[in-house]
Amino acid sequence: MIQPSTVTARPPEATPDGSDSAAFKPAYPAPAAEPTQSAIEGIRFDFNHGARVWLPDGQGLRVRLRDSDTCNILFDSKDTARQVQSAKHYFIRFKIEVLRGDTVVFTHDYDARDRPVLIQFPVGTLGDTLGWFTYAARFADLHGCRLTCAMSALIIPLLQGAYPHIRFIAHEEVRAEEFYATYSLGLFFDDEANRFQPCDFRLVGLHRTAGYILGVDPAEEAPQLAVPDTGRPIAEPYVCIAVQSSTQSKYWNNPFGWREVVRFLKASGYRVICIDQRPVHGVGMVWNHIPHGADDATGDRPLAERVNWLRHAAFFVGLSSGLSWLAWAARTPVVMISGFTHPTNEFDTPYRVINYHTCNSCWNDVRHRFDHKDFFWCPRHAGTDRQFECTKLITPEAVVAAIRRIPGFTEGLTAATLVP
Secondary structure, eight states, X not given: OOOOOOOOEEOOSOOTTSOOOSSOOOOSOOOOSSOSEEOGGGOEEEEETSOEEEOOTTSOEXXXXXXXXXXXXXXXXXXXXXXXXXXXXXXOOEEEEXXXXXXXXXXXXXXXXXXXXXXXXXXXXXXXXXHHHHHHHXXXXXXXXXXXXXXXXXXXXXXXXXXXXXXXXXXXXXXXXGOSEEEEOOEETTOTTOSSOSSOHHHHOTTTHHXXXXXXXXXXXXXXXXXXXXXXXXXXXXXXEOOOOSSXXXXXXXXXXXXXXXXXXXXXXXXXXXXXXXXXXXXTTEEEEOOTTOEEOOSSOOHHHHHHHHHTSSOEEXXXXXXXHHHHHTTOOEEEEOSSSOGGGSOOOTTEEOOTTSSOOGGGOTTSOOOTTOTXXXXXXXXXXXXXXXXXXXXXXXXXXXXXXXXXXXTTOOSOOSOO
16 A cells, blocks of 8 residues: 655644644544445545555455556556555546456546545635635636535635535535545645645745646636625725734834834825734734734724725735735735745735845745744744844835835825835
8 A cells, every 4th residue: 555654734824813823733634434436346446635446355456556647657556455545645637447467357537527526725724725725616617526625614705605616614514435536735844755746835836836736727816705895994095904924034024114114104195904813913022013003903803804904905015924815815906025935935916025135035945944833933044133134124115115106006195205
């Protein structure tokens, strides 16, 4: 039996407040105890977490697995085998052959049309789920399957009404024995053998990795949100911001950054609405506060309320965290301030702010393994005066320059701008 190596799937990125999952844990329900599809002579098979084939005892049968797209033989048991599971768990168009001697007695080509397929998203990951979901929808359209998506119950209402042909359930509702095939999306840091992803997510981008795992076009596409428009929350022109995140390396660590940008926006005639979950967040001796001058719309509010704030905002200013992905999904212009991720990591925005004159992009450097338990993770400069310089050296002037490029920003702009 071919067994995959143990790989930690980090329940990644952001919950609605931008905070990480508290600990490593099994991210997905396990597959059914035995393959779900029956064939001749007591043979059972499925494609739940790779190709799985069980053979009856004493029949002298063996298994061959092929990749129908590359025409490679992936596995060929030379002796009789009782159970076989492929080493690869991402999408492959497998061909299963069961042989007695050199005679093929059963063959099955992967075909998900009109069959139930499960795609699993880690719980507690707002940004990643939004970034990955359209690839799951693309898979359903490509294969004509009856797709079920398992994800956080908090996120389901954002998507369910916009995708009536897809079934949405929470992880605890998964009945693994129902499915012909199962695929699990995640960030697999330790997958050196590429068992769970065909290529390292740090090389292709956080969201596009789902396209590669599912074998669909990796071009990015924002999901549709099924959130009713309840109208403008306030009459005045406003901008939404989110300043909190799950690790200090994601914060904008310039000590004057938010203060100066909020002053600039208010002097330009905008109210500034902070939509983080927490007004204060941090660890130990370091605590990050809502910027002075911002209106406080933080708290345990429904995601639909945040979507409504974003839809009517002139634009959004944030970090590499879940609320930036929510703004992207809401079709709000996003000014993203990030130095620890490379721009390929997130969705494309013409208002990305990064400083290439300093240390940057450690998150996407495969030589550095992100430690989500270390709030002060800085793999190159921890404990030195260069720690977090990737965002310390992003100036408020650079962010203001990106804001000024947003179409329509100058309409009604006052003369009293406090940042040149």
